Amino acid sequence: MNQYRIATWNVNSIKVRLPHLLQWLEQQSAKNQPIDIIGLQELKLTEDKFPFDEIEKAGYYSIVSGQKTYNGVAILVRKEALSLVTQDRETAFLDFQKNIPGFEDEQQRLIAATIHLKNIQPLRFICGYFPNGQAVGSDKFSYKLKWLEALQSYLHAQLLQHSRLLLVGDYNIAPKDEDVHDPAKWIGQNLVSDDERKYFFQMEEMGLIDSYRLFDQIPKSFSWWDYRMMGFRRNAGLRIDHILISPALKEKAALCAIDKTPRTWEQPSDHAPVIITINQ
Template identity: 40%
Template sequence: MLIATFNVNGINSRLRALLQWLREMQPDVVCLQELKAPQEKFPEAAINGAGYQAIWHGQKSWNGVAILARSILPVEVERGLKGDPDDEQSRYIEAAVNGVLIACLYLPNGNPAPGPKFDYKLKWFQRLIARAGELIANGVPVILAGDFNVIPTDLDVYKPERWLDDALFRPESREAFHLLLEQGWCDALREMHPGEKIYTFWDYFRNAFGRNAGLRIDHLLLSPSLAGSLKDAGVHREVRGREKPSDHAPVWIELDLKTG
């Protein structure tokens, strides 16, 4: 089972590139973030034409998440995180696909930090940790996939000293991520590439991609019942180098569910 996460940075403006990647890689499940489209503007017909069915949680101009599955419709379980009835941002959706629960998330950026946006990030993170704890306790096979907007360690950023005050790298953000992992989640990409500088995001400015001045902020976390199924993981880095790309590249994992 091939599962990927991809922050598309505007699904309609990057649709051609997304469809090309889907044709080439044919992942079984895809989590998309930063749709930047209201619910009615999601390109469902084009996604269906590529062989995928989808559920999505849109929002005008900002945010937005979706789960795509090849040939079958994801069965929606949750839409939005519990814990804040006033939160209107479209950042979380859960669905069951082929016996696996897929949670697609777009964690807040949090900049500038400190400040209200950083406070929102940390509160949202605490709600995610609470939901993740529920999922672990249930014992079902789960994947938390998406743009976490967290650089977990120094290995995950090209020049750590330049990011010390950024919301993605502040101690509070990293501590929250490690609290999540301590529940028992497996960081799939790091599990397969333990000592490698491997990035998932490169800014559009200052030739960041050409210099490989990147960050690892897109993650796929596996629940304990799935960790033994992990066979491979990587980044489709070449997608970032194409015409009119997202500033993220797709991140993927391969699972052998027979051995989980």
């Protein structure tokens, strides 16, 4: 059975982490498990500075919504995985959209496109870099909640239009205590507060499915570790990077996993990629 592999990764600066991205994509292909679509977050550069050429040489087309110094998101699709009718960059990403319609925001945090891969029905792919929030009660936290509220309306409309949808990205929300290395230490804090988790559960109530939890996972599996205080070495992490899928994709999902390997490399991102495998 043919399968497709789709990933999300907060690279925490594409300029710094481009060698890691290219190395990781090459390693996956060398294992005969190429990544067919990947959503990237926290690019930290404008579109004109994005390494389109280097990534295309590696076999991928890209679309970008960038911002100087902060934020920024991108979608990459493997050229060889595209259907015959979408063989160029202009047609690889259909119904391309930046940010949440109707929500005024200078920060570049959301990008969406419809992608046609070989031998499967089109996928609506939404990549988001959710606001961090900084601290409960702060102005940034208030912005985060407003952004999440706007996202709910957008997702509801998207699900009405697209039955095969993936929402990937750095959500900056650890949905349950099992997604936190020390729940007692984190009670009421940013990233785990009830106000934030409420929106994650609302997305599930809307029909979106946390694909990672469809499969048996090793306890204390996380996707982010603080650079400070040897967070990765101590596995003091959080699972805040997610791939939510629509019900039409649930039976097609074969596996979802976190790949910690790039987090072990020199000068890594503080996040690890999350990968879902989908059957045709």
